[in-house]
Amino acid sequence: MKITILNFLIIMSIISSCSSWNKTQKGAAIGTTGGAATGAVIGRASGNTGLGAIIGATIGGISGALIGRTMDKQAEELRNNIPNANVERVGEGIVVEFNNKILFGFDQFDLTPEARTHLNALVDILQKYPDTNIEIQGHTDDQGTNKYNKSLSKRRAKSVSNYILQSNVSNSRLKTIGFGETAPKYANSSSDGQAQNRRVEFLVSANKKMKNEASKKADELGNK
Numbered sequence: 001m002k003i004t005i006l007n008f009l010i011i012m013s014i015i016s017s018c019s020s021w022n023k024t025q026k027g028a029a030i031g032t033t034g035g036a037a038t039g040a041v042i043g044r045a046s047g048n049t050g051l052g053a054i055i056g057a058t059i060g061g062i063s064g065a066l067i068g069r070t071m072d073k074q075a076e077e078l079r080n081n082i083p084n085a086n087v088e089r090v091g092e093g094i095v096v097e098f099n100n101k102i103l104f105g106f107d108q109f110d111l112t113p114e115a116r117t118h119l120n121a122l123v124d125i126l127q128k129y130p131d132t133n134i135e136i137q138g139h140t141d142d143q144g145t146n147k148y149n150k151s152l153s154k155r156r157a158k159s160v161s162n163y164i165l166q167s168n169v170s171n172s173r174l175k176t177i178g179f180g181e182t183a184p185k186y187a188n189s190s191s192d193g194q195a196q197n198r199r200v201e202f203l204v205s206a207n208k209k210m211k212n213e214a215s216k217k218a219d220e221l222g223n224k
Helices: 001-017 023-033 036-046 049-056 062-080 113-128 146-165 191-197 207-223
Strands: 086-090 091-100 132-139 176-182 197-208
Touching: 001 023, 001 113, 036 176, 036 207, 049 091, 049 197, 062 113, 091 113, 132 146, 146 176, 146 197, 197 207
Parallel strands: 132 176
Antiparallel strands: 086 091, 091 197, 132 197
């Protein structure tokens, strides 16, 4: 956390001393000063697997700032079209969180009709931005055994992945992981916190093609 605070202070110092910079230049400074080390620290400190993974994959520089612009647009569309989901812009990616109440019945991994409606809205936007990878993470509360919860979280993530694949989203874009009860974002001491921990998260990040195109564009901007 000390490293994270130090990086933040460095970023703010750089930006405040360069008031004439545009948004892309400021974004480049943030991306360059951040990166994998900061992502790892934040991820461990918060227990948020999505936050840590996406910030840890940051490439930084002007390329990262350009990717961030695209992610800003995609995140805004997600918020507007899936109001019941929690959409968070993190680094150069997006974390979309669906809780158990939206996707599954208690202790179930079959998608509800309502879940399919929400996932259809998600798929529509994923199809508009084909140069992204999607990691689907399954999570549970701490009720039951570790082994059972791990299995349930995997089945839930896979159930979501299979549904998305039916909607012409390329299999090469998708990855599924089941964390079971090991990565709670909310307090398991209350029934509400337990319900929120029974969730599926989507980590949206740039694929190799988007990164290469951003790098090429960054080189062009650098030569101007």
